Amino acid sequence: MPSAKQKPGRLIIASNRLPVSITKRKGKVTIQPSPGGLATALRALQTEKEVAFFGWPGYIPESRNEQRSIDSTLREEHNCFPVFLTRKEVDKYYYGFSNRTLWPLFHYFASYCTFEKSEWEAYQHVNQMFFEEIIQNSAETDTFWIHDYHLMRLPHLLRTYFPRTNIGFFLHIPFPSSEIFRILPWRNEVLEGMLGSDLIGFHTYEYARHFLSSVLRLLGDENEFGAITIEDRTVMVDNFPMGVDAQNIMTLLQQESTRKDIEKFHKMVEKKDRKVILSVDRLDYSKGIPHRLQAFENFLSQYPEGREKLVYIMLCVPSRTKVRDYALLKQEVESLVGKINGRFGNPDWMPVHYLYRSFPFEQLLPLYAIADIALVTPVRDGMNLVAKEYVAARTDDTGVLILSGTAGAEAELGEALVVNVYSKEDIVDALVQALEMSEEEQIRRMQTMRQRIIDYDIHHWTRSFISGIEEMKKLKSQKEHLKLTDKLKKKLLSDYQSGKKRLLLFDYDGTLISFAKKPEDAKPDAELKRLLLLLARKRKNQLAIVSGRDRLTMEQWLGDLPCTLVAEHGAWIRVDASSDWEAQKTGSMRWKSQVMPILKTYEARVPGSFVEEKEFGLAWHYRKANPELGEIRSCELFDNLNEFLANTDLQLMHGKKVIEIRPGGINKGLAAQTLLMMHTYDFVLAIGDDWTDEDLFKALPEGAYSIKIGYGTTKAGFFLDSPQSCRSFLHDLTKR
Ligand code: ADQ
16 A cells, blocks of 8 residues: 655645546446546646545445455555545535535525534544544655645644644635624634644635634734734735636647537527527536526516527536535526526527536537627635636637626636626626627627636646745744754853853843733733842843833832833833933923824724823723724724824834834834943843834844744744743743
């Protein structure tokens, strides 16, 4: 049995279904590779890397022997590692949680959702089965690419087992607004599952934004341009719009048999001088099929003159027939088709040609090629590849695409006639516009779309996702180098020990002490005071606590320590316990009375936020506010103040859950420079967590040590993960 353990560095693809189809006729099992665009594109990666697939084979073997035989053929001949499921597992995990809970919820059909604990348990169990099959046949050095909503727990399971491996997750369906997502009873587990990845991809920017907002609201994890820091890891969230295999479509269109079919169809419709409208969908309620049929009926009734001049070919692929809502939909669609044909048709003309079966892709292409109009009107669709296939197949650049604004593809196909599916009038108008559109306009619109579809094809998509994972791999190894490992710590401590005059610059909140909900609760504990006292008392040490806090609080909490205190980010310095506080910059503070009312407005608009007045500054804190509202309002306030303060020498800072305004020329870096000028130090160490500490890190002389608490972007030389690790590091320092 081949095992990746002997061949590290493979690309492991996990998806609900393996890219093969298994059929059994007259007792003989046949395994065929699936012809789909995605499967082909993933297989194409094999030229660069060895690729192995993990998934359900879509077939339930009748005996153990049959299972064994299928298993070995799949492994040996197809690089596929099957996860066999029982009928019950398929019912509960696939038809159940995946397609009766996640699918409707993520497509905004909350009323179609069932929330069955036993189905959620089956879903977790199947994710666990995938995990077990994968770890038995892979290594930490492999790269994992997990697909879609069936396997949302898998990234987390893999991350726990292989902490350092590289994992990408791509969601093929929409990610809904957090208002919808939060309905899910197991929402946090689903988010946690996805966040096991290094890279999470969505079709559109909107879905990525919805996901980030759910992570912020439900887990409280913020992001910086799509990067979420979770412990010592960065998870990147980005959009990767999936494309189609445009080149293959064009090649297939050139084939003799396809050309003949196209010619045959053309002759058929030309004889009657009829235009062809085409739709191609899985029979799914997200595809908006009844809405479309009702709009088509309205069109026929409002434009009797156009009736026999067109024909609507509607292809529907059977899908999830075991789910009740799909069976009901089939009845509804068939009754609507019957109604329209009965009402408008005649022996010579049937308005809707309804075909309910799957077609080989080669047979779809002639239809794309002869259709004057493609009617792609899903109610919600992650992307919708049919729209893109139609565009790719229009090699003469004619044809009109009618596309709903709620399909992910709309973000890239703005030249289509974009409609609101819920408005029958909109669809009717678009049909009229499409039928009347000049060839010139068709070409102008289609050419632009086609070029885009050719440039951003499925191979571009796989390559950019894989290079996204590679980027994260690089970032990880850079961060790995910056971690203050035991070996590096040893070197630092030995340099500290041999230093004759040492300057220690420590930030307070988030560094020496964890954040508290209320700033006044973050008082130093006895242990911290003891450690600081030990360090401050050492003859060779100059200890400075460099904080954004006001000097009164610093005095009350830390005033008894024989050390330097820096308050309000450097506006005040108390060099030692026997000296007075000195202002680094005075000047008029009249600006405060003008800025205060603005901050007070935000205090009133954002419950939980409050204004803090310092001698040299003002701060608006929103740590206790609803995280999302806080984030939105803080950006708004920042923009307002930025304009308001444009011609002043005041500076505006957006720190951790705080916006501060203070006179220019004051920052922790300048305070550090003042202290550095007082003596010659041969050992300098600065520790901080916030971006206000970045000024401090930047001001340090060459050879100085700097440590950032937490893993964001930084100028610091090293990382420590939390105030707790910082505390244990202080213990190490005091022991020297
Ligand atoms: P689907 O919901 O299946 O995919 P879609 O993107 O339109 O939707 O892909 C359907 C594919 O099936 C197309 O390649 C099409 O050619 C083929 N197909 C459709 N009808 C067919 C028929 N009658 N016979 C044969 N083939 C047919 C999910 C998400 C989408 C997302 C894709 C890819 O729901 O939003 O675009 O994954 O991520």
